[in-house]
Amino acid sequence: MGTPHILAIPCPIQGHINPLMQLSHVLAKHGCKITFVHTEFTYKRANIASTEQHNLEESHIKFMMLPDGLDPEDDRSDFLKVSASIRSTMPDRLPKLIEDSEITCVLVTISMGWALEVAHKLGIRGALFCPASATSLASLTSIPTLIHDGIIDSQGRATKNQEIKLSPNMPLMDTEDFPWNGFSKLMFDRLAQEMQTLELGEWWLCNTTNDLEPGAFSISPKILPIGPLMSNESNNISSFWQEDTTCLQWLDQQPPQSVVYVAFGSLATIEQNQFQELALALDLLNKPFLWVVRPSNDNKGNNNAYPHDFVGSKGKIVAWAPQKKILNHPSIACFISHCGWNSTLDGVCGGVPFLCWPFFGDQKINKSYICDVWKVGFGLDKDENGLISRGEIRKKVEKLVGDKEVKSRSLKLKETTIYNALDGGHSSKNLDMFIKWASNNSLDNTLLFSF
Known part of the structure; x- marks a missing residue:
């Protein structure tokens, strides 16, 4: 050998x-x-x-x-x-x-x-x-x-x-x-x-x-x-986008377990109507938020437009972020995630509760583990138009952040996983x-x- x-x-x-x-x-x-x-x-x-x-x-x-x-x-x-x-x-x-x-x-x-x-x-x-x-x-x-x-x-x-x-x-x-x-x-x-x-x-x-x-x-x-x-x-070594590390200093200025972190990985894309609904939901929450809005994957400039009445004054929006460090930051309250496996593990190892928003591939299976097996998160339900409404997002975030049992299970899962x-x-x-x-x-x- x-x-x-x-x-x-x-x-x-x-x-x-x-x-x-x-x-x-x-x-x-x-x-x-x-x-x-x-x-x-x-x-x-x-x-x-x-x-x-x-x-x-x-x-x-x-x-x-x-x-x-x-x-x-x-x-x-x-x-x-x-x-x-x-x-x-x-x-x-x-x-x-x-x-x-x-x-x-x-x-x-x-x-x-x-x-x-x-x-x-x-x-x-x-x-x-x-x-x-x-x-x-x-x-x-x-x-x-x-x-x-x-x-x-x-x-x-x-x-x-x-x-x-x-x-x-x-x-x-x-x-x-x-x-x-x-x-x-x-x-x-x-x-x-x-x-x-x-x-x-x-x-x-x-x-x-x-x-x-x-x-x-x-x-x-x-x-x-x-x-x-x-x-x-x-x-940093293999990232297709430059990480914006200013968000870490911004997180340092937020209260413990107060920030809603939103990120959907490197491939998932959101339709314009849904993107605007999410933006308005983050305004409605009245909580600090950190939102990763990835640059377009193509050369056609298909970037989403923010609604004209979006304020975003309590949040920070970045193009790409050092996710592992963010999810281990004490100011993070919950993670609105597409439930890709890499992000799922990042959240588990950060001891952070999830709001699950799967798009395709293995993400629905991962959501099932998060919500039904490990019980460290909730799903988001679509309305009759196939949209996840701003009201639904607000309701589920407030329910998740207020659930001490979910947070306790998240911390326990972090401990056993990292071991x-x-x-x-x-x-x-x-x-x-x-x-x-x-x-x-x-x-x-x-x-x-x-x-």
Whole structure:
């Protein structure tokens, strides 16, 4: 056994790049060498400065860039187009990178399973890092069973509205909440095929804990909880937008547990009518608020317009923010969130109650855990026009902020979740064992540990 040299290859979207970078920092602290692969586009967009590059190399992390095969003016918000181009461009370039860098293990996120195929042909070990919840991963790997049992059809659509359990010890899941719900047939087929490819990964690492979603690990012995990833060092390194750190000084001036924090991640977009309703709700609250209004993801300037009667005098609006630090700030009262898994873990580790506003993908499953399993948040209900009204937002914020039991459960959940990542914790032990496995650079199917 030697020092593992891990090639980390994320899908080129913010919600995959950041958590894989966090894991890379944790692995580097344990002595692993990391080569982190950006596309040329995401590397430039993340604006990784040479001083940061030097600091990363000092910590055993270095960057490599590979082309995604698209032209500079191509629309990279078209995920199917990007992933198809990557699949036709990158695989031929990977063997040389693996051999020149003496890679011992390839670590990918979902949709980059082709890299495991390349590694497998070269006799190099591979693993998946899933930036979503273990429950989402469990539902993806259950697709053939769900089709066979008649719960979904071959296009991923529920055959009828019902609640099911993926395994006997998992909570009930609404068939409308499957993470592929609303995706095209082509996208569903790609996901199903990707899960077959990811079987080449000997481990499926998840940024979660055994306590948060214990039943999910019975779906596959490959699923290994290694979270929560606590490294703050990568906060700025791979962000597509410049973090506005003035909000931290602003938070310092607010009373304890008074601020409503609103953020919807890197992909979710709000329709104009709903955006204006949210703005007016924040005025109605009569509480300090910190609202992240992300710059447009496209080049069409589709930024929302604030209503003419919006005052916003009690709040601060920023384009992007250091979310982990915000959610650990004593002035935060609650988190209005899209319930992406990264944000969900950030809120849990901050001990902050949630108001859940899911949009797509795994977010409805995560909302179910927050509200029904962990009981650390409330949902928001739409009116007859399909809008979440300003009155509904105001009512739920006041109910949430006044609920001492929810706050108590939030703090308890924070404590048990963070314990897993500390020395001696369940996730910490799993990570140590994964590193030992990665140090053995031959594909001999000998498992160094079992469950």
